[in-house]
Amino acid sequence: MELRYKYRFNFFRFVNEVLLLTVCFILAFYILTRVYHRNFILLNVWMLPLLVIGWYFSSRSTKTSDDLNSKSLTANLYKTANSIFIQACLVILFFFTSHQTYNSKSFLFFYVLFLSILIPLEKLFYKRLMVFLQKKGMNKKRILVIGGGKTGMEFSNIIDGNMHLGYEIIGFLDDEQKPYLNGKYLGTVDKIDEMMESHSVEFDEVVVALPNRAHNKIKHIASVVGRNTVKLRIIPAYHELINSQYNVSIFNGFPMITLRHEPLDEIHLRSIKRVFDIVFSSLVLVLVCSWLFPLIALAIKLSSPGPVFFIQERWGKKNEKIKCFKFRSMKMMSKDVDENSGKYQQAKKNDPRITRVGAFLRKSNLDEFPQFVNVLIGNMSVVGPRPHPTPLNLESKEVIDNYLVRHLVKPGITGWAQVNGFRGETSDPSLMMARVNYDIWYIENWSLLLDVKIIFLTFWKTLVGDKHAF
Structure with a gap:
């Protein structure tokens, strides 16, 4: 269009x-x-x-x-x-x-x-x-695909499965006659010259789906098609790496494709998010935490010996080590790392390390409220990927693809993964992978309205209960 x-x-x-x-x-x-x-x-x-x-x-x-x-x-x-x-x-x-x-x-x-x-x-x-x-044949555009390999067939399947787009593939040009082209093989790639000159086959667009090694052929096709009233599109051979948030720019004459668009790269959008964080966290600390913190502190002291707050090293933006504040929800001397396996022990359902008051705090998310201080300091945000303890980061980054992408922005008290049900224990790698995918989607699609929505959903899940909260 x-x-x-x-x-x-x-x-x-x-x-x-x-x-x-x-x-x-x-x-x-x-x-x-x-x-x-x-x-x-x-x-x-x-x-x-x-x-x-x-x-x-x-x-x-x-x-x-x-x-x-x-x-x-x-x-x-x-x-x-x-x-x-x-x-x-x-x-x-x-x-x-x-x-x-x-x-x-x-x-x-x-x-x-x-x-x-x-x-x-x-x-x-x-x-x-x-x-x-x-x-009915109205406003239908006919496409000639050059390249009958994997990329060309994937593109063809997309067109066939989306008739409302108004496109029809009339045939393929490829240097090999492949049987799976279902009678749509029209000849070798060089035949494009003849087809453009004789107009023996009518088409409105040419889509090139050739590998990078065919650079000279692609250049020749662009030259031939460019002399005619036919639109040319080229599918890059590395299209699997590109998602829907890619960005194309020109750097001193060189076209550059940025595979991941991150709105918070823009300083004015980062400023908007920071102002929102300061205002929101200040209101929560003054209006809620000023009277809630003493009550929680008293309950923790009465329920088990030990400090009120639990300070843990976690990873923030660009893998920076930060001190993350929480209300203590576990018994003193609880081990973070299993002595037998050497792996980080995530909190699980009916975890014996969790105190009775701690179980309520974790279920209601109240144990995270001291992190509004982290937000005010500036090493966390109200909304963002949840920060993980250092041992869990070290384990996960070795087995989860794109794990460290979530550290491109400040971590948050709540996040898109959490409101979509991916909170709590992630001992199964597939659960951690799903959490990372949600975090990356948030980074690529950030908006202030999205942050507000996540805050609303967090509040709602706190009211109705979350089976993954323990």
């Missing part, structure tokens, strides 16, 4: 979703005032612009119109659920700041209910419409 049409299409989709959002708002308003005869004051109409702005920023990352980089309907619905969750948070925030408690729960329920019905239906309708139009 051409860039100008892509922008127009994205604008059309956004306007369409804003109209649906407005309909949901009006329906919720109507039900409260006409059906339940509730008093819904006119001031609340000013909530609508706030919700529209929130929807704009929360839905910008969906990229549903990216051609050749399709997202499944399930992935789009998941991102839609995230946007609806943020809408719910904004409604709660509006009612809280305007000091309203009446009717807020009823409005929130109906508004989120209608959003959860209409927005997914809109996306489902759009996808079905695109498939229908493509089957």
Whole structure:
């Protein structure tokens, strides 16, 4: 899709979703005032612009119109659920700041209910419409693939499995006639010259899926195709290393591909996160910890001998060693490292080292509250990958791929992996791998709204309970 049409299409989709959002708002308003005869004051109409702005920023990352980089309907619905969750948070925030408690729960329920019905239906309708139009041959683009190897076939499978994209592969050029091309073999790579001159086969785009060693052939193809009104795309042979957050830049004439885009590389975004950390941790320390800490300290002292706080060496940003503060939840003289195996002993269910008060503190996450001091000092953040003790880091980095990537940012009191169920013991390498993958996703997709969402989910899981907390 051409860039100008892509922008127009994205604008059309956004306007369409804003109209649906407005309909949901009006329906919720109507039900409260006409059906339940509730008093819904006119001031609340000013909530609508706030919700529209929130929807704009929360839905910008969906990229549903990216051609050749399709997202499944399930992935789009998941991102839609995230946007609806943020809408719910904004409604709660509006009612809280305007000091309203009446009717807020009823409005929130109906508004989120209608959003959860209409927005997914809109996306489902759009996808079905695109498939229908493509089957009718409308706006379909024909692709010639040069290279019938592993990369070319993987690309072909993606196109065949996503008809709504509007692409059709008309054939392959390859120096070997491979039987699995299913009758779509059109000749050797050199035949591209003849096809471009004679126009014997009609196609709109050429996708090159050749290995790096075919550099001269790729250069020749680019020259031939460039002289015609045909779009050329090249799949790099190292495409497996590139994820959806890659970045392309020009460095003194050399194209550079950055495999991992990290928003917090930008100093202004780091500053925003730091200001949020300072404000949030200061409020928690003053409003909550000022009276909660003495109570917890007294309970710890009465339950078992030993200090109130437990200070442990953990790894922070760029593997820097930091002193991580916690309330002591284990008995004195508990061993971190198993004397027989020499491995770090993670806390597990019914761990005999944990005291009765400690079990409650760990279950409710209260043992982590002293880390708000770490946040204020600056070696931790409210949200980020959880910091692990030094022995666990030394063990994990040898067996888990990309383990140290999680140390590109400051560690957090809570994180994306934790709210998705990956907290507690990770003795199984697959569990640690899943935690690392969630942490890397957070690093690559960071936003202030995502941090707020994680804080909300952490609070919610604390209220309803987490089976992995022990």
